[in-house]
Amino acid sequence: xxxxxxxxxxxxxxxxxxxxxxxGKGFLDIIFAKDISTQGIGIxxxxxxxxxxxxxxxxxxxxxxxxxxxxxxxxIKHSNIEQTSRGIFGVQFSSIQKGYEKVLKRYIxxxxxxxxxx
Numbered sequence: 001x002x003x004x005x006x007x008x009x010x011x012x013x014x015x016x017x018x019x020x021x022x023x024g025k026g027f028l029d030i031i032f033a034k035d036i037s038t039q040g041i042g043i044x045x046x047x048x049x050x051x052x053x054x055x056x057x058x059x060x061x062x063x064x065x066x067x068x069x070x071x072x073x074x075x076i077k078h079s080n081i082e083q084t085s086r087g088i089f090g091v092q093f094s095s096i097q098k099g100y101e102k103v104l105k106r107y108i109x110x111x112x113x114x115x116x117x118x
Contacts, residue, residue, distance in 0.1 A: 007037040007040075008108065009036065010037070010107075010108050010112060010116045010118065011111070011118060012035075012036065012116075013111075016066070018063065018065065019032060019033075020033055020061070024059070025056075029045065036104075036107075038108060040090060040091055041060070041062070041090075042090055043088070043091060044088050045087040054077065054079070056075065057073065057074070057075055058073070059072075059074075060072045060073070062104075064104065068100070070097040070100035072095060072100075073093070073094045075091065075092050077091065
């Protein structure tokens with residue numbers, strides 16, 4: 001399957017993960033990003049967010065190391081829950097808290113320099 005993304009994704013450093021507090025209809029979880037770009041985030045969820053469908057809106061609180069924390073809204077755009085034992089979801093940002101787009105871009109640029117692009 002071809003990758004349809006137009007923005008560079010990076011993987012967070014193992015020793016300094018990107019923490020995600022994710023809230024949707026009937027769930028609240030704290031997880032870590034699998035990958036992140038300026039337009040979205042990849043997340044892995046063991047319980048597969050049972051009952052959540054594609055285009056499902058969610059709220060996020062994202063903590064970029066070392067301690068930049070901001071709110072974002074997103075839409076679940078794809079998942080592979082049929083293909084693996086864990087749920088891997090792609091979330092497209094619909095909004096990011098004002099002023100934090102630059103924080104996210106700076107983090108991604110730093111990870112690219114470290115060779116962490118996907």
